[in-house]
Amino acid sequence: MNDHTTRSTGSSDSVKERYGHALMNTFGPPKLVLTKGEGPYVWDADGNRYLDLLGGIAVNALGHGHPALVSAVSEQLSTLGHVSNFFATEPQVGLAERLLALLGVEGRVFFANSGAEANEAAFKLTRRTGRTHVVSTEGSFHGRTMGSLALTSKAQYREPFEPLPGGVTFVPYGDADALAAAVTDETAAVVLEPIQGEAGVVLPPEGYLQAAREITTAHGALLWFDEVQTGMGRTGAWFAHSSSGVTPDLVTLAKGLAGGIPIGACVAVGEHGAMLQPGNHGTTFGGNPVAAAAALAVIDTIEKEGLLANATEVGAVLQDGLADPRVTEIRGEGLLIGLDLTEPVAGKATAAALAKGFIINDCAPDRIRLAPPLVLTAEQAGEFLAAWPAILDDAYAADPGTAP
Structure with a gap:
């Protein structure tokens, strides 16, 4: 046939x-x-x-049935499938170290199960600044949980579930002047996709990410890049923001990170890695050794192939x-x-x-x-x-x- x-x-x-x-x-x-x-x-x-x-x-990321991913998941599952976060495992720690190295930063990682959950962690972390105002962009998509949905601009996603967590201002994507006008000394964070995926692969103008860094720094706000769709090699670089030379304060990852095994990651750079402390946030499955082993296999294979x-x-x-x-x-x-x-x-x-x-x-x-x-x-x-x-x-x- x-x-x-x-x-x-x-x-x-x-x-x-x-x-x-x-x-x-x-x-x-x-x-x-x-x-x-x-x-x-x-x-x-x-x-x-x-x-x-x-x-x-x-x-x-590796297609379907890639031997490296199958082997990593099978071997880890046969050894140790799940433990609670009262305990550590080598794959969990190794993956956190690997992500920090790929980003070229010092910091801390929180593992979740999806992009929306990674963004929930980042959203909660921004509240630890003592501020509640967040600036997002028109055309953005950050997930469908109540928190991540509050940062997502599409009305048909948002309106059936309002009221959502407040304090979010939406500005046109790629408009540095509008961003500068929206960010104040009361702003906790600016959240941006380095390339908007759900909107139809919309690229920002040259210099936009650098302007976002300057604006947030001037007001003491966090710069958060949502790399859930664009990260882990999707754009021909490990991260879509890499070519900008900008170091963000937060990076969220998921989708291609483990090649189909559910995982999400919230990476906080430098001192921001200490902003979430015991009792502030948690997850049962996040950092699962099988998912972490899968992600390590994906990273290794992207490099080797x-x-x-x-x-x-x-x-x-x-x-x-x-x-x-x-x-x-x-x-x-x-x-x-x-x-x-x-x-x-x-x-x-x-x-x-x-x-x-x-x-x-x-x-x-x-x-x-x-x-x-x-x-x-x-x-x-x-x-x-x-x-x-x-x-x-x-x-x-x-x-x-x-x-x-």
């Missing part, structure tokens, strides 16, 4: 039906029922293969190949890429891609996001690029209000 043409129905339908009865409807109907993965590919319950260009939303350089090289191939008259802008760094279409047909493009065996993401009516595994090769990227014009043809043809 041709992996990219025949789309059958069968066992998937029964699982989808059971899903609808057993799971809360927080995500809508599932597009596929997936059963296995290998490298950047996944297979559904009906045997169809797909090139996964979303990577679990920037999570599957040259995946930072690969992300840069394959990302350039994708950006070059995505050019089309129906694409108005292509943005990104490494293997985090966003593009804008001339018409609001991104959802139809995602459906057309899926029908041809490719998983992509429509993050706005006219925006598409790609965040494939860091192991994606140029040849595999070429499979998608060869189909890209036909995907757009189908998307535009499916919308009577657009012209091809």
Whole structure:
């Protein structure tokens, strides 16, 4: 059977039906029922293969079934699977040391289970300054817990759950003057994504992160970079803020950190690492030795297999190949890429891609996001690029209000 043409129905339908009865409807109907993965590919319950260009939303850094990750998790689980945080384990300590070294800072790390929880820890830490005002940005996404949601700008996420923790001001992303006007001597922190992911891969203008550092320093506020989506090699560097030369006070990480094993990390730089003390915060599963071992294996593999350089090289191939008259802008760094279409047909493009065996993401009516595994090769990227014009043809043809 041709992996990219025949789309059958069968066992998937029964699982989808059971899903609808057993799971809360927080995500809508599932597009596929997936059963296995290998490298950047996944297979559904009906045997169809797909090139996964979303990577679990920037999570599957090593793709699916990477031997180094499988080995690390299996070995650790067979040795010691979980202990409470009354005790320490070597993987937990080793991972904290490794993250501090990658950031090139001294400080302390708090481990959680997700990006939202890492951001919750950072948000609570900002309250230890004695201030309560936080500045965030329009287009931001920091999570869906009540605290992280308070920092997230999207009204449809926020409004059903208000009142949220207060004292948050939103300013236009990339506007240093607006940021300067919003930050005062009462501001606890400024939280920024070095590249906005959920918004469609929006890059800041040159000098914006440096300006944020100067503004926060002038007012004694913390500078917090949310690298949940952009960190751990996604952009071709360990962290998206690395090229700016800026040292933040807080960095939050998750997604690709352990390649699919749930983990989050809040890194506090220098003296800020002492701001949370016993009783201020906690977690049962954070720093779990299996998750920590997985993260160490991901870091080792990125280094050994040259995946930072690969992300840069394959990302350039994708950006070059995505050019089309129906694409108005292509943005990104490494293997985090966003593009804008001339018409609001991104959802139809995602459906057309899926029908041809490719998983992509429509993050706005006219925006598409790609965040494939860091192991994606140029040849595999070429499979998608060869189909890209036909995907757009189908998307535009499916919308009577657009012209091809």
